Amino acid sequence: MAEHRTMQRAALLDAARALLSDGGTEALNFPALAERTGLARSSVYEYFRSRAAVVEELCAVDFPVWAAEVEAAMARADSPEGRIEAYVRQQLALVGDRRHRAVVAISASELDAGARERIRAAHGGLVALIVEALEDLGHEEPMLAAMLLQGIVDSAVRRIELGAAEDPARITEAAVSMALRGVLR
Structure with a gap:
């Protein structure tokens, strides 16, 4: 379970890097993070409380x-x-x-x-x-x-x-x- 959470967190950070790099601050939002990682939007909040x-x-x-x-x-x-x-x-x-x-x-x-x-x-x-x-x-x-x-x-x-x-x-x-x-x- 801990390994899975670590992998999900790393995937979210990779997605955030890509969003910020490609589209700037407006591109970084939880729906976009969820879409890039295949997670439910509510799941993103389990890892991070805010942008x-x-x-x-x-x-x-x-x-x-x-x-x-x-x-x-x-x-x-x-x-x-x-x-x-x-x-x-x-x-x-x-x-x-x-x-x-x-x-x-x-x-x-x-x-x-x-x-x-x-x-x-x-x-x-x-x-x-x-x-x-x-x-x-x-x-x-x-x-x-x-x-x-x-x-x-x-x-x-x-x-x-x-x-x-x-x-x-x-x-x-x-x-x-x-x-x-x-x-x-």
Whole structure:
């Protein structure tokens, strides 16, 4: 029974990723989740109490995976500058990943305060990865620089997600250049 519930929950999360990725927040609703998974709509409520709960679970499941991928990319770099570049590049490479696109599709305002705080804490762990590289560079204010650097990444993510006129590779190169020039002064 527990294994069945685990499989159903995973199927619901996969369906939620697909709905968010393909249709944005309006596409994520319990009737659509039920249809995608073959469950009765009332059964979906047995797993999640709200859309926000679905999104919170997606973040709890997917964010550690993204952070591990960013951390692995940074670990392969052989200098603080290389770690900064890997931090930016890997996050932007994840934009096309359905897990990333699903979470980006949800506005933080749809989540309750507790969910927003848990997501913010997880995101803070990602930012902490870059603080060490900035400290290794001798940056005077590594936390401030890390937050601003993440702002560059977030802006590039939004630009790519919007399907901007620029090629995503061009956006990535511009973000990497801005990040490195900004932290290296």
